[in-house]
Amino acid sequence: MKRIIKPLILMLAASLALSSCVTVLPSGRDGAEFLNPPGTKGPLPMYGEIIGEDENTITVKDANSEKTVVLTLSSDVYVVDAVTGMSATVKDRASDRAAVFYGPVETRSMPPKSNAVAIAVNLPEESLTLPHYGVVESVTETEDGVKALTLTDSGRVDIAINAGTALLPYLTKNIVTAGHIREGSALMVWYGAVKTSFPAQATAEMAVLLSNPETAD
Numbered sequence: 001m002k003r004i005i006k007p008l009i010l011m012l013a014a015s016l017a018l019s020s021c022v023t024v025l026p027s028g029r030d031g032a033e034f035l036n037p038p039g040t041k042g043p044l045p046m047y048g049e050i051i052g053e054d055e056n057t058i059t060v061k062d063a064n065s066e067k068t069v070v071l072t073l074s075s076d077v078y079v080v081d082a083v084t085g086m087s088a089t090v091k092d093r094a095s096d097r098a099a100v101f102y103g104p105v106e107t108r109s110m111p112p113k114s115n116a117v118a119i120a121v122n123l124p125e126e127s128l129t130l131p132h133y134g135v136v137e138s139v140t141e142t143e144d145g146v147k148a149l150t151l152t153d154s155g156r157v158d159i160a161i162n163a164g165t166a167l168l169p170y171l172t173k174n175i176v177t178a179g180h181i182r183e184g185s186a187l188m189v190w191y192g193a194v195k196t197s198f199p200a201q202a203t204a205e206m207a208v209l210l211s212n213p214e215t216a217d
Contacts, residue, residue, distance in 0.1 A: 043103045043117040043133065044101065044102055044103045045099065046062050046100045046101075046102070047063055047097075047130065048062040049061050049096070049097050049098070050094055050096050051068070052094065053090065053091075053092075053093060056073055058070075058100075059071075059111070060100050063097075068111040069100075069111055069112050071100060071102050071113075071115065072114070073090065073116055074115070074116075077090075077117065078117070078133075078170065079118075079121065080118075080120050080121075080131070081121060081122050082097075082120035082121060082131050085166070085168045085188070085206050087170055088121050090119060093121055096123075097122070097123040097125060098119055098120060098121045098122075099119070099123050099130060099132075100116060100120075101116075101119070102114045102117055103115065103117070118133040118188060120188060128193070129191060129205050130190065131188050131189070132189050133188055133189075134159075134186075134187050134189060135185070135187070136181060136183050136184060136185040137183065138183055139181065139182055139183060157200045158197075158199050159189055159191060159202055159204050161189075161207055164203075166205070166206040166207070167207055167209065168206065168207070170208050170210045180209055180212070181209060182213070183213070185209060185211065185212050186209075186210040186211045187210060189204045189206075189208075190204060190205045190206040
């Protein structure tokens with residue numbers, strides 16, 4: 001579905017402050033120390049394989065660094081399919097590839113433990129377009145499309161959302177347009193090549209409106 005009503009500029013922050021959607025780290029029960037101090041911006045991205053799961057956690061191994069992290073799951077975690085953008089679940093996903101966004105705090109335990117914020121399952125082995133999680137910082141209209149400024153752990157990226165961007169809802173069948181995206185909206189955005197500039201620039205192929213401030217838990 002490719003729908004857009006009017007062009008905007010979105011200032012996205014791919015950092016989510018510790019809020020009600022982040023649960024208390026279970027590892028604190030055994031006295032584990034935090035690797036990152038409270039208040040550290042995040043969440044942290046990881047692209048890899050789900051190598052273990054139980055009722056309340058999944059274990060993910062990073063495809064590049066071989067780092068492993070145990071992520072606590074709560075009812076507030078956003079879960080989408082990395083191919084279709086539709087809502088999904090993490091049940092029975094062992095050996096599945098996924099993009100996970102977590103933290104930003106994690107414990108000093110081995111492997112470290114943290115809280116999942118957003119997950120994109122069914123991640124293709126080879127893809128030039130990857131999902132990225134972000135929160136809208138501000139919105140400005142333009143004549144030719146939507147631009148979003150995303151703050152990630154590695155820097156800022158201007159994300160252009162235009163008439164060719166597929167805009168999808170999360171957990172509803174409602175039609176999503178650019179007019180529904182506002183400051184504080186949580187998004188999952190798919191983009192590929194990034195233009196080397198400051199800030200870097202990219203164009204979204206697909207975006208899922210995960211929540212808006214007034215409806216977020």
